[in-house]
Structures are given as C-alpha cells and as structure tokens.
Amino acid sequence: RMVGxxxxxxxxxxxxxxxxxxxxxxxxxxxxxEQKQLLLEEGISFKQNGCVDLKKHLWNYSVPE
Known part of the structure; x- marks a missing residue:
C-alpha cells in the first residue's frame, strides 16, 4: 500500500x-x-483469474556478496 x-x-x-x-x-x-495492456505488451502472462502469473514472472534477485 505504501508503494501504491x-x-x-x-x-x-x-x-x-x-x-x-x-x-x-x-x-x-x-x-x-491500461495496466494490463501495458504488461501484455511486455510479454507478461496472466492466470485465468486475471492476476499476473507470478510463478512465471516473479522478479528473482540475489544479494551481492
């Protein structure tokens, strides 16, 4: 909510x-x-319920050593 x-x-x-x-x-x-269209244009896929498929598109990050 704070980010929003x-x-x-x-x-x-x-x-x-x-x-x-x-x-x-x-x-x-x-x-x-417009949000969904912008994401679709970037190749983001959605589940049947309309949510972003986070298992496929979740940001993976690593902490530098």
Missing part, C-alpha cells in the same frame, strides 16, 4: 514503469484499465 501511495504522488511528466507494480497476489490496480 508513493507511486500516486509521482508527477505525470516523470516516466516511471509503475505499471509493473502488482500486489503480492499478482492483482492489478483497480480501475487502471
């Missing part, structure tokens, strides 16, 4: 890939119809 609130404060003229932010279940932002 912070992203809402970003000025319109600042280009930020905020469409990539989904909740822990892969749900999209309610009322933002």
């Amino acid at each position: 609130r912070a992203l809402k404060q970003i000025p319109d003229d600042l280009s930020a890939p905020c469409h990539r932010v989904v909740n822990v279940s892969g749900r999209l932002v309610p009322g933002w119809t």
Whole structure:
C-alpha cells in the first residue's frame, strides 16, 4: 500500500514503469484499465483469474556478496 501511495504522488511528466507494480497476489490496480495492456505488451502472462502469473514472472534477485 505504501508503494501504491508513493507511486500516486509521482508527477505525470516523470516516466516511471509503475505499471509493473502488482500486489503480492499478482492483482492489478483497480480501475487502471491500461495496466494490463501495458504488461501484455511486455510479454507478461496472466492466470485465468486475471492476476499476473507470478510463478512465471516473479522478479528473482540475489544479494551481492
């Protein structure tokens, strides 16, 4: 929720890939119809329930040693 609130404060003229932010279940932002299209254009796939397939697209990161 904090991330969502912070992203809402970003000025319109600042280009930020905020469409990539989904909740822990892969749900999209309610009322933002363009979000799914933007993700589809990047090759993101969705489950039948409309959520991002996080098993396939979850960001993998490693902590540098």
